[in-house]
Amino acid sequence: MRGESVVRVWQMPNGKLRAHDFNRLRYALVPDSDELKKLTPIRSNDFMRDCLDAFDHMGGSTASWSSKFKRLSSYIRFCDKVAQNPFEAISVNAYTEHLFDKQLRGDILDSVYVKAVSELKATLEAINNNYAEYFDFVRRLRRSQGNSHEGYSQRELELLVVTLYDLFSQLFSAYKADPTGFIGTKWQSVATVQIDEKRHRVTGALSRFVVAGAYLMSFFTGLNSSVLLKMTRELETTVIDGKRYLKYTQVKPRARYAHVSTPIPEKSDSYLSQIFRCLAEVAHQTAPQTPWLFAFPTQQAERLQSVHLSNFNKWFKKSFALKADDGSELFPLISNFRVNVSLEEARENGAHSSARVLGNQITQVTNNYSRTSAFESESRMADSLERIYQSVTQPIESRPEPQAETESETQRLLQLESIFKCFSCEYQALIDEPYSAWLYLSLIKQLECQTLTSKLPWLSEMAERNFECFSQGIRNEAHALFEKFGPHPLWQGNSLEQVAGQC
Numbered sequence: 001m002r003g004e005s006v007v008r009v010w011q012m013p014n015g016k017l018r019a020h021d022f023n024r025l026r027y028a029l030v031p032d033s034d035e036l037k038k039l040t041p042i043r044s045n046d047f048m049r050d051c052l053d054a055f056d057h058m059g060g061s062t063a064s065w066s067s068k069f070k071r072l073s074s075y076i077r078f079c080d081k082v083a084q085n086p087f088e089a090i091s092v093n094a095y096t097e098h099l100f101d102k103q104l105r106g107d108i109l110d111s112v113y114v115k116a117v118s119e120l121k122a123t124l125e126a127i128n129n130n131y132a133e134y135f136d137f138v139r140r141l142r143r144s145q146g147n148s149h150e151g152y153s154q155r156e157l158e159l160l161v162v163t164l165y166d167l168f169s170q171l172f173s174a175y176k177a178d179p180t181g182f183i184g185t186k187w188q189s190v191a192t193v194q195i196d197e198k199r200h201r202v203t204g205a206l207s208r209f210v211v212a213g214a215y216l217m218s219f220f221t222g223l224n225s226s227v228l229l230k231m232t233r234e235l236e237t238t239v240i241d242g243k244r245y246l247k248y249t250q251v252k253p254r255a256r257y258a259h260v261s262t263p264i265p266e267k268s269d270s271y272l273s274q275i276f277r278c279l280a281e282v283a284h285q286t287a288p289q290t291p292w293l294f295a296f297p298t299q300q301a302e303r304l305q306s307v308h309l310s311n312f313n314k315w316f317k318k319s320f321a322l323k324a325d326d327g328s329e330l331f332p333l334i335s336n337f338r339v340n341v342s343l344e345e346a347r348e349n350g351a352h353s354s355a356r357v358l359g360n361q362i363t364q365v366t367n368n369y370s371r372t373s374a375f376e377s378e379s380r381m382a383d384s385l386e387r388i389y390q391s392v393t394q395p396i397e398s399r400p401e402p403q404a405e406t407e408s409e410t411q412r413l414l415q416l417e418s419i420f421k422c423f424s425c426e427y428q429a430l431i432d433e434p435y436s437a438w439l440y441l442s443l444i445k446q447l448e449c450q451t452l453t454s455k456l457p458w459l460s461e462m463a464e465r466n467f468e469c470f471s472q473g474i475r476n477e478a479h480a481l482f483e484k485f486g487p488h489p490l491w492q493g494n495s496l497e498q499v500a501g502q503c
Helices: 022-026 033-040 043-054 060-079 089-105 110-127 130-133 154-177 204-223 270-284 308-320 334-349 351-357 361-370 374-392 408-423 433-449 457-468 471-487 495-500
Strands: 007-011 017-021 190-195 198-203 235-241 243-252 258-265
Touching: 007 043, 007 060, 017 022, 022 033, 022 043, 022 060, 022 334, 022 495, 033 043, 043 060, 043 110, 043 361, 060 089, 060 110, 089 110, 110 130, 154 190, 154 270, 190 235, 204 270, 204 308, 204 457, 258 270, 334 374, 433 457, 457 471
Parallel strands: none
Antiparallel strands: 007 017, 190 198, 235 243, 243 258
């Protein structure tokens, strides 16, 4: 909305209207609008008008305008705190360095830093083209610094899926009981659900139903949001092993234009089949003009977007207050569901099968979906080590005296070789992050004081070769971790000694 007013009202993707008062930019620390009457502006009216004109002629969506206005406000507030002029290169440098320091401390994600710099650059450039030069020397993050997703523990997974399914099924029942109360209501539809013996009043019930269905579909299929949210309600029928399925296929550019295919039982009591049929029925009745399975209930019945998932999660956390294993807020993320699907498939059928299920290349599975739940990884590691030791070692105190190499000793060496060859397997992908480099550095340090390499000299060469594949910065961080914490837990104590004792 444009006009003489210095307030712009933009409609957000969730249908709500949000006011943005540009007059706030004239005052120190960009205060709330209701505080302006008590204060004296420190910047000119021309400063505010330059910002306002830039937004009035800026391309993009209303959601992006709103986000950029918040970023500009944050930037100006920072400049006021350090007593600098917002439209100067030194100010841009100071602000981006401030964000970079927060990223290094782990206070913000890499993606938040990248988005913040991008938004500020686009905004200042819209105000004056010359301001784009201020970003020529801003720090860039390497692609390898992308954040790996972390899977849910079994307890977290059960808690999330049960809550989502209860919400989904009860909202569907409410819809079936009174469709007219939902169709065409945008955010006005209201329903009541009872979860864990507590009643919840659900506003925007139709949209909550659609989003809950999206999360459940992501759990059962392992699809990511870019593929999942484009699913249509009408799918082709195919026959697999004599049974009829609905088949959803889409080309995925990130996987080198591979075809991602997801079969859904056509007539079945499976959860996946039920969820799809419920979503398809509601989409057909509430948004007949669109082909999407996840049609967001606005007047235009647009396709569900990631921003709608974020809005749902804000409501979900406030309504149900679920707790993760570490005590933090527990809420659904499609990326985290994919980790669990990837791990389960790899555990049952191998990494190749996991890659096919997710529509990825083998290295993409390892790089982007590599972290199990922190509260389950240690026990899994301990179980794996225990199985290794049982298969290749005897108790150290009962080990026989060294003898000439025999057929049984040759067999043990072959077993050891098979264990360590996983590190040099052609499908082993290195993740350029400090903890992975720390793991290899710890193995190298252990090997330096062992006799194992005299029998298997390639082992030390492999470990050093892999360690050199990490970037210099990551190797430096690995050395810092080693100095601070000692060897990685996998290579602490006598872990390698027990294996080496067999040679």
